[in-house]
Amino acid sequence: MNDQTSILIIYTGGTIGMIKDQESGVLKPFNFENIYEQIPDLKQFSCNLNFHCFEPLVDSSNINPDAWIKIAEVIKENYENHDGFVILHGSDTMAYTASALSFMLENLNKPVILTGSQLPLGFLRTDGKDNLIAAIQIAAASEDETPLVPEVCIYFENELIRGNRAVKYNAENFNAFVSGNYPVLAEVGIYIKYNSEKIRKPNFKKLKIHKKLEPNVGLLKLFPGITENFFNAIINNTGTKALVMETFGSGNATTEKWFIDSMKKAIDSGLIVLNVTQCITGSVNQGQYETSIELEKIGVISGKDISTEAAITKLMFLMGKETDSKKLISLLSKSLRGELSN
Ligand code: ASP
Numbered sequence: 379m380n381d382q383t384s385i386l387i388i389y390t391g392g393t394i395g396m397i398k399d400q401e402s403g404v405l406k407p408f409n410f411e412n413i414y415e416q417i418p419d420l421k422q423f424s425c426n427l428n429f430h431c432f433e434p435l436v437d438s439s440n441i442n443p444d445a446w447i448k449i450a451e452v453i454k455e456n457y458e459n460h461d462g463f464v465i466l467h468g469s470d471t472m473a474y475t476a477s478a479l480s481f482m483l484e485n486l487n488k489p490v491i492l493t494g495s496q497l498p499l500g501f502l503r504t505d506g507k508d509n510l511i512a513a514i515q516i517a518a519a520s521e522d523e524t525p526l527v528p529e530v531c532i533y534f535e536n537e538l539i540r541g542n543r544a545v546k547y548n549a550e551n552f553n554a555f556v557s558g559n560y561p562v563l564a565e566v567g568i569y570i571k572y573n574s575e576k577i578r579k580p581n582f583k584k585l586k587i588h589k590k591l592e593p594n595v596g597l598l599k600l601f602p603g604i605t606e607n608f609f610n611a612i613i614n615n616t617g618t619k620a621l622v623m624e625t626f627g628s629g630n631a632t633t634e635k636w637f638i639d640s641m642k643k644a645i646d647s648g649l650i651v652l653n654v655t656q657c658i659t660g661s662v663n664q665g666q667y668e669t670s671i672e673l674e675k676i677g678v679i680s681g682k683d684i685s686t687e688a689a690i691t692k693l694m695f696l697m698g699k700e701t702d703s704k705k706l707i708s709l710l711s712k713s714l715r716g717e718l719s720n
Pocket residue numbers: 391392393394436437438439467468469470471494495496
C-alpha cells in the first residue's frame with residue numbers, strides 16, 4: 379500500500395452502517411457521509427479511500443440480481459483508477475452476492491472484498507470497525523505491483539474466505555461465516571498471513587462483466603416425509619428452468635417411485651436439476667449409496683462440493699449466457715472461479 383493506492387468502498391447497506399430509529403427502536407441504515415465521524419481511524423490510511431453509496435441503502439434481505447448488476451457496473455466503471463474494492467454489505471445474503479460477483483466479473487485481477495458486521499459501527503463493541511479496516515488493508519495489499527488477492531472474497535472476524543465458498547452459518551457470533559470446503563485465504567492476527575498457494579492467480583486479461591442472469595431458478599431442500607403433492611408442485615412449476623436440490627449427506631434422496639418418476643419426467647422435459655448437499659462440509663457423490671444411484675441415472679447433475687449459494691448464482695450466470703444444454707451441464711461440473719473442487 380502506498381500514497382498512490384486507491385480503494386473504492388461501495389456501501390450497499392447492512393448492519394455495519396445502521397443506527398437505531400429513536401421512535402421505533404428498529405435498526406435502519408444511516409447516511410454513509412458520516413463514516414469519518416464513526417471511524418476517525420480511517421484518516422490514518424496512507425492510501426486514497428473513495429466512496430460510492432447505494433441509493434437507497436438496503437438490508438441485504440432485499441438484495442437481488444439487479445443489485446448485483448449495479449455493483450458489477452460500479453466496479454467496471456471504477457476499475458482502471460482503483461487498485462481494489464471493498465463492498466460493505468449485510469451479512470445475511472453476503473455469500474450470495476459474493477458468489478454472484480465471482481461469476482459476473484470475468485478476468486478479475488483486483489481484490490473485491492465484501493465485509494459487514496454483526497453489530498453496527500455506532501455500537502461500543504462493534505465488529506464493523508475491525509472488519510472494515512482489515513478489508514481495506516487486504517484490498518490494498520500488493521507485491522511487485524500485483525495485488526495479493528485478485529478475487530472476490532468475504533472478510534469477517536479475522537478470516538478471509540473465497541466468496542463463492544462462503545456460507546453464513548451463525549446469526550449471532552462475530553465469526554459468522556465458514557468456508558466448509560476450501561481453506562481460508564488469509565488469517566488476520568498481529569500479521570496478515572496470506573495462504574498464497576490457495577489464492578487465485580491474476581491472468582492479466584481485460585475485465586469483462588456478465589450482466590445477463592437467468593431469474594427462473596429455484597431451490598428445494600429435501601426433508602424426510604416430503605409429500606408427493608408438495609414435490610410435484612415445485613418440480614412441475616412452469617417457468618422454472620433449473621432447480622438446485624439440497625439432498626442428504628453425500629447427495630442422497632428418497633428412493634420412492636413417485637419421487638424418481640416425477641423428477642425423471644421433469645428432467646426429460648428440460649429441467650436442469652443440480653444436486654448439492656445440505657451439509658456445510660463435504661461433497662455430493664452420486665452412486666456411492668443406493669439412495670443416489672437413481673439420481674445419477676435419470677440425469678441429475680452432481681454439484682460436487684459447491685455451496686447452495688454458489689450453485690444458485692452459477693445457474694443464474696450460466697443459464698443467462700449458455701443455451702446449449704450439453705455445454706451447460708459440462709460447465710456446471712467444472713470449476714469456473716474456484717467454486718468447486720474438480
Ligand atoms: N439484516 C442485516 C443484513 O443482512 C444483517 C447484517 O448486516 O449482518 O442486511
